[in-house]
Amino acid sequence: MTDNIYSALFKFQGLVRGVKRDSKNPHFRNNYASLEAVTDTIRPHMQECGLMWLQSPGKIIDGSIEVKTTIAYPATKETIEFTMEMPMAKRDPQGAGSALTYAMRYSLMAALGLPPTDDDAETAIDRENIRPDPDQPPKSSAQLKRDGEWERVTKSIASDMVDVHTFAAFEKLKASYRIEATKNGWNRTFLEQLADHFAGLEDRLAREIEQDNLLLAGE
Template sequence: MEEKEKKIMVSDVKVGVPDIVMDMAKVAVEKADVGILEKLVEMRRQLKDEWAKERFFEALSAFQAELKPVKKTKAVKNKDGTIRYHYATFDDIVSAIQPLLEKYGLSYHFKTSFDAKSVTVDCIVTHREGHSETTSFKAPIEFSGRMLPIQEWGSALTYSKRYSLSLALGLATEEDTDMVVEEHPVEKLPEKPPEQTFIRQEQKPKIIKPVIEIEKDEEQRLSPEASSAYAEQIIKHLATYKNIFQLRNGWKKHYEEWKAKLQPEDFAEVVRFKDDLKVKLTEDAEYGDKDDDR
């Protein structure tokens, strides 16, 4: 009975004030009961908000189901002219999503705020029925000296807009296959022979057993809660990389470990952050090269 009444009221909101609320309002007017009228107004507002929220997530779900991965059209080249990888620019993302946003009654806008060393962008996605959701992203300003200060701010702002919009809409980009490029091979030093440690027979069970247990634990995938927390730590760690070479080497070093430990959805989130960070660091390097040329 309760479920039936809810369905009737929510569907009525779509075309106007629910009949039940109107009937109660007539009684309240006849009795001149202001208290009941105030409660009815609040009830109507809550019903309208509930209905608008349902329509928002229905539209967002349909939008995500129909949208294909955004293609990466921007090429980043090596010094010899060969293509290192491609990435999706902010314009690529907007061009891909705009038709479907209009189709499903969705829109977005940004609000920005600045402090001494960072920029924060709020991406607000709104449905035509009035409900909206906000996703925030904060990017630090490094002031590396390779770009003018205004370029540092512009790069961080573009990066924050791209990433906050992608998070808000749940966007995915087509994965590039040439992330690892050996540009600066590191000369390997001769390996030091392992030190010989003599262990008495009675000590072996106490020393070897904990090592075996640790290795076994490392082979197991983390629980969803632990995986989510670990993914946040990884993203914070990746954000400390200051250039594309640090990112490439760090990713190559930890890729297998992170993929084995994280839940698939958490690993996908880390990959998305890595891709966007790679674009930002590449843009920073390109801006720096242009300044050097001048």
């Protein structure tokens, strides 16, 4: 039976839209999602959904290296496995390492249904047609500090975080504050500070969820 793992993957795909292109290829002058971006994006959400992944290199056959990817649901020991063969540009350690990294990131993205994306916080705002209130022009950093906006918002976030125990709830909370800050005329600097603040809170939430999963696993 694979009902549990498919249900977990269904939940996961509802939480993650894609992986941001964070690196540039100097030869082809294009942007791509690095292996680090892929793993950083999927790790907390897979843990929330009770999923894990394993990847291992296989044989080198006719100039191509094999990479086996396994998506697992540890609670029931269900797995989904597949193997990708990636051609090596050069038959040396550097060529093998490059092909292996390439295969690992694309295997994970294909297995989990994640496209590369150029989205960041601001393009997400644009996609949702969120614009500053025309009656509320952008404020300077000095004005925002004088008005006590930062202290007010961070205190409110701290209060709301008490009831946040999943990444889905966290993403909804983060989006609501981003919308509020944008409509209230926060400038780019303060919006970036807000993103950094939520990044720290996300790391803390990830540790809390990991601890809870370890406790459940030990029961």
